[in-house]
Amino acid sequence: SDGSLRYTTCTNGGPLFVYVKDGRILRVTPLEFDATDPSTWVIEARGRKFSPPRRALVAPHALTMKSLVYSDKRILHPMKRVDFDPDGERNPQNRGKSGYVRITWDEALDIVAKEINRQKRVHGPGAITFPMSSHHQWGNVGYYLSSLMRFANLIGFTRVAANPDSWEGWYWGAMHHFGNSMRVGVPAGYGGVEDCLKEAEMIVFWSSDPESTNGAYAGFEGTTRRLWAKELGIEFVHIDPHCNPTAQLFGGRWFPVRPQTDAALAQAIMYVWATEGLYDKDYVATRTTGFDEWKAYLLGETDGVPKTPEWQESETGIPAKDVRALARKWGGRKVYLAVGMTGTGFGGAGRGATGAQWARCMIMMMAMQGWGKPGVNFGNLEIGIPHDLHFYFPGYADGGISGDLAFTGNAVNNYQRMPHILTMNPVKQMVPRQQMPDAIIDGEATGYLWDGMAQEAQFAPFTYPMPGYSPIHMIYRYGGSSLSTVTRSGRWVDAYRHESIEFVVNQSIWMEGEAQFADIILPACTSLERWDIGEWANSGGYAHHGVNVVNHRVVTLQHKCIEPLGESKSDYEIFTAILTRLGLGAVFTEGCSELDWVKRVFDSSDLPDHVAWKKFCRKGYYVVPPEKPELRQPVDMRWFAKGRRKDLPEPAPMPSQYAEQFGMGLQTPSGKLEFVPEIFKRHTADNPDRPAVNRYIPSWEGRNAELAERYPLQMIATHSRYSFHTSMDGKNSAVNQVDDHRALIAGHRFWLLRVNTADAAARGIRHRDLVKIFNDRGAVICAADISPLVTPGVVKSYEASAEFQLVDVEGETVEIGGCLNTLTPDRSQSRGTSSMAPNSCLVQIEKWRNAEAFKM
Ligand code: MGD
Ligand code: MGD
Ligand code: 4MO
Numbered sequence: 001s002d003g004s005l006r007y008t009t010c011t012n013g014g015p016l017f018v019y020v021k022d023g024r025i026l027r028v029t030p031l032e033f034d035a036t037d038p039s040t041w042v043i044e045a046r047g048r049k050f051s052p053p054r055r056a057l058v059a060p061h062a063l064t065m066k067s068l069v070y071s072d073k074r075i076l077h078p079m080k081r082v083d084f085d086p087d088g089e090r091n092p093q094n095r096g097k098s099g100y101v102r103i104t105w106d107e108a109l110d111i112v113a114k115e116i117n118r119q120k121r122v123h124g125p126g127a128i129t130f131p132m133s134s135h136h137q138w139g140n141v142g143y144y145l146s147s148l149m150r151f152a153n154l155i156g157f158t159r160v161a162a163n164p165d166s167w168e169g170w171y172w173g174a175m176h177h178f179g180n181s182m183r184v185g186v187p188a189g190y191g192g193v194e195d196c197l198k199e200a201e202m203i204v205f206w207s208s209d210p211e212s213t214n215g216a217y218a219g220f221e222g223t224t225r226r227l228w229a230k231e232l233g234i235e236f237v238h239i240d241p242h243c244n245p246t247a248q249l250f251g252g253r254w255f256p257v258r259p260q261t262d263a264a265l266a267q268a269i270m271y272v273w274a275t276e277g278l279y280d281k282d283y284v285a286t287r288t289t290g291f292d293e294w295k296a297y298l299l300g301e302t303d304g305v306p307k308t309p310e311w312q313e314s315e316t317g318i319p320a321k322d323v324r325a326l327a328r329k330w331g332g333r334k335v336y337l338a339v340g341m342t343g344t345g346f347g348g349a350g351r352g353a354t355g356a357q358w359a360r361c362m363i364m365m366m367a368m369q370g371w372g373k374p375g376v377n378f379g380n381l382e383i384g385i386p387h388d389l390h391f392y393f394p395g396y397a398d399g400g401i402s403g404d405l406a407f408t409g410n411a412v413n414n415y416q417r418m419p420h421i422l423t424m425n426p427v428k429q430m431v432p433r434q435q436m437p438d439a440i441i442d443g444e445a446t447g448y449l450w451d452g453m454a455q456e457a458q459f460a461p462f463t464y465p466m467p468g469y470s471p472i473h474m475i476y477r478y479g480g481s482s483l484s485t486v487t488r489s490g491r492w493v494d495a496y497r498h499e500s501i502e503f504v505v506n507q508s509i510w511m512e513g514e515a516q517f518a519d520i521i522l523p524a525c526t527s528l529e530r531w532d533i534g535e536w537a538n539s540g541g542y543a544h545h546g547v548n549v550v551n552h553r554v555v556t557l558q559h560k561c562i563e564p565l566g567e568s569k570s571d572y573e574i575f576t577a578i579l580t581r582l583g584l585g586a587v588f589t590e591g592c593s594e595l596d597w598v599k600r601v602f603d604s605s606d607l608p609d610h611v612a613w614k615k616f617c618r619k620g621y622y623v624v625p626p627e628k629p630e631l632r633q634p635v636d637m638r639w640f641a642k643g644r645r646k647d648l649p650e651p652a653p654m655p656s657q658y659a660e661q662f663g664m665g666l667q668t669p670s671g672k673l674e675f676v677p678e679i680f681k682r683h684t685a686d687n688p689d690r691p692a693v694n695r696y697i698p699s700w701e702g703r704n705a706e707l708a709e710r711y712p713l714q715m716i717a718t719h720s721r722y723s724f725h726t727s728m729d730g731k732n733s734a735v736n737q738v739d740d741h742r743a744l745i746a747g748h749r750f751w752l753l754r755v756n757t758a759d760a761a762a763r764g765i766r767h768r769d770l771v772k773i774f775n776d777r778g779a780v781i782c783a784a785d786i787s788p789l790v791t792p793g794v795v796k797s798y799e800a801s802a803e804f805q806l807v808d809v810e811g812e813t814v815e816i817g818g819c820l821n822t823l824t825p826d827r828s829q830s831r832g833t834s835s836m837a838p839n840s841c842l843v844q845i846e847k848w849r850n851a852e853a854f855k856m
Helices: 060-069 105-122 144-155 168-178 192-199 221-231 245-250 262-276 281-287 291-298 309-316 320-331 355-369 433-442 455-459 491-496 513-517 571-581 585-589 594-604 613-619 638-642 678-683 757-762
Strands: 005-011 014-021 024-030 043-045 048-050 079-081 100-102 159-161 202-206 235-239 253-255 335-339 430-432 445-448 461-464 474-478 503-508 520-523 532-535 553-558 621-624 713-718 742-745 748-756 770-775 778-787 794-798 806-809 812-815 841-847
Touching: 005 060, 005 553, 014 060, 024 060, 043 192, 048 221, 079 105, 105 474, 105 503, 105 520, 105 571, 144 474, 144 571, 144 585, 159 433, 168 355, 168 455, 192 221, 202 320, 221 245, 235 245, 253 320, 262 291, 262 309, 262 320, 262 355, 281 355, 281 638, 309 320, 335 355, 430 433, 430 445, 430 461, 433 445, 433 491, 455 678, 491 513, 503 513, 532 594, 571 585, 594 613, 613 621, 742 778, 748 757, 748 770, 757 778
Parallel strands: 159 430, 202 235, 202 335, 235 253, 474 503, 503 520, 713 794, 748 778, 778 812
Antiparallel strands: 005 014, 014 024, 043 048, 079 100, 079 520, 445 461, 532 553, 553 621, 713 841, 742 748, 748 794, 770 778, 770 841, 806 812
């Protein structure tokens, strides 16, 4: 009606309509289905019928897309640091200090291409690194695991080996009790929505806040389902140091556990079950191993300490009587245990010093309660939709156009359907992500592999530098989130300024984070300014059938809605231009534009059987009809509980990984749920941090650590409700204006720090005062958000402020962007792992003198 054209796109928070007029985006709105889209599914439970709304219930951050495109932080031209001369003085010590001058694309590309060649010639393979983040704008062609991987492979690079950031405690701990290495040690969640609504009597949310974390990409699709559960009278319980937004919305008893003491609480619950006979004895006898040894530990027979509710009280802060009451209630009912964002894994409790201990307990608790029986499973109604999973569309981690069969899901998934030129990285050297600054500054680092192929893969250490390869001398950084998402991130500043780093390129959309530490900046555009294709929430790879979180399977053509702003270009075009200078342009593109690749992905999927390409382009999306009720997937682990052959649509374990018969039993050596994992007995007998019998070992940076004398508060910095990591925060995004995200004080939008009323009063801090939060690693200025919603002794914030802004105030350096990972420890959770532990962090806070100091 206003003469605009309606395009479609997809984001990390869901699919959108994009209205464009005269080459400008007018607005974005959540995608809504029309009468021609297929009907939706119905679940019948306890005499009621439930069906989801016929529109995309997107995340709040998705709706900020327009403000991100037109952000005044957009980088619109290639730039060179003023005191960087590729042929003379490079002044690495001034990175992040000196300003930039605008240069032409030709000049920028020539410098980068020349430097790539010089690095190879002078230092040899390994000198260049392409640090990659864990996330990206949506779309299978432009994703970092697609175009960037292809580009990097064609150049050769030292891989920054990621730690399993989302999965930590599950990968290093829980997995060894039940397998599922293909899912990095978390349960799958098939069929969970119907089973939970029909059978469950209670849901225990344990480090689970789906109203903030949205099953990662599903927006508020799960909220409706949880409202149905409330209508059906299913009881909710929340175990979290924060009465989080999920607890706030739905209510239910809140157990304000102290951070990283969860394993003690879980063991006390299991103690009650074991001593009062409140567990599934038949299941334990026939489906598990090692229970007697575990029970002996619980009862204190092995160490003289019975793990009673009284024993845990001083650790967790939860009164013994409450623990006993919860244990009895739980032990006598059909309960869904909700861990992390989907209820089937993750959770901030897993990202701290005791993360593996907690995740291990979660599996053992379910083993005691008959995991897989009706109404007894993992989940919080965020996952397990009755989708047609036979319809094939690749997820972003399935490799896109990368041609990489080793480090993406390409080999097991999309490659056969879309053959394209294979690419391989000939450099075997790797550097662990959390230790990369140390690797640069100290010249060495050791890491352990994250590899879902097998439970055993994680025990292999790798060291940097690797004989035969060059240490790192050039960083080609894509995006710039490390300062906000990697622990003790202030190390990055020193790493960037280190003399061994001869050249830094940054390819970014916005001037933020690490972009300000580059020698050459290449301006990329947003996904609304280029072509792509992608299915909502279909991550693929380690989250096989990740679409199980959204109510409808929606594949979108991600239209190029507008021309790239300024001189910015798509990442694909930038890679093409650089590789063309190296004689590799055609190898990279195979003669294809981005739209051609989009068509190739379309052709590789099942879409052509259902919709013509032109029709798909015009409409912009396709909704996959739901599965016929008689063909719905079975419930996760039901086969195991019943002693049947595995009947779930997932390609794991691998044929060689079954104990006796293909399809029978779990991936563990015994094929059963193991209370005392055989794998730990075999491989960590000499490592007290990783005992086979899961002891409660207090956090090395918890309340009882020596450091607590100076820094008495525990900080948790978990996933932001309003931003998707750094990608929607900062840059004058609409998100910044949310009062529950940042507070406008003296002209600056300060990051919020949630503080308990008593802790604030003891320090004379009032609501929305500026506070300094600090420890030996750094100091950040935040705005205090005071309430009884966080437990005393705990301060909570969100991770991943996009802004990193160091300022000097009267001789003191403080960060005012909200980068709380400058305070978190870089220590691995346990020896022999490469895991992050940001939720084991001690701090102090004090009222900050005044806001005037920052008047800018
Ligand atoms: P993102 O902000 O998603 O976070 O950590 P990251 O993956 O590092 O980083 C994506 C980067 O890629 C951004 O800089 C973005 O601008 C850039 N980018 C995205 N799309 C494009 C594009 O199209 N072109 C270009 N050129 N750049 C693009 C996430 C990580 O954080 C995760 S997954 C977890 S689970 C951890 N969680 C966690 C925690 O719980 N607490 C604390 N304290 N820290 C944590 N850090 C971890
Ligand atoms: P967290 O926010 O780390 O998220 O999903 P999760 O890992 O589930 O933790 C959830 C809850 O755990 C929080 O309420 C927090 O207070 C609580 N918690 C923290 N420490 C402890 C503890 O020691 N014990 C207990 N019991 N509870 C604790 C993460 C997931 O979220 C991931 S991995 C990604 S990559 C996505 N990131 C993301 C985002 O950045 N923004 C939004 N809006 N959604 C996201 N979804 C995804
Ligand atoms: Mo994650």
